[in-house]
Amino acid sequence: MDHKAPEPVGLYEPWAAAGPLVAISAISSAADGELITGAVGRDIDFATAQEAARRAARNLLAVMSDAVAGDLSRIERVLLVRGHVNAAPDFTLVHKVIDAASEAIIAELGERGRHARTAIGCATLPNGNAVTLEALVMVQ
Secondary structure: OOOOOOOOOOOOOOEEEEOOEEEEEEEOEOOOOOEOEOOEOOOEOHHHHHHHHHHHHHHHHHHHHHHOOOOHHHEEEEEEEEEEEEEOOOOOOHHHHHHHHHHHHHHHHHHHHOOEEEEEEEOOOHHHEOEEEEEEEEEO
16 A cells, blocks of 8 residues: 555544554545545535545555554454545435445455445534544454
8 A cells, every 4th residue: 555644633543453453543635635625415516525435445544554564464354434424414325425435445455344334424524524434443
């Protein structure tokens, strides 16, 4: 993985480990740090929201890579992904936005990337992000 993980935008660690479990968080910034911001269904369209989810997935994978010292083969399984979508009150396709993130994770990790998932619509996210992700990963 040649994508660099973004720096945290608050007082938190991008990942934390306890035994074989690693908790990871990521935002929807581009490699240059540019954010996709706004509420889906009000400020941005569905396709832009899916791109935000793919960016967040790339960032999530980059943080995973950092957590395993660059060796993604140490990822045994992505257990859970939780996606948060900055959504207008009447936007009901939050799960379809997060599908784009799930597809990116599975494309990178194959069967090890298949995961349980929750997709949540939010009134706002930090710094106006369109999408944020968190994951629970089992490593060796």
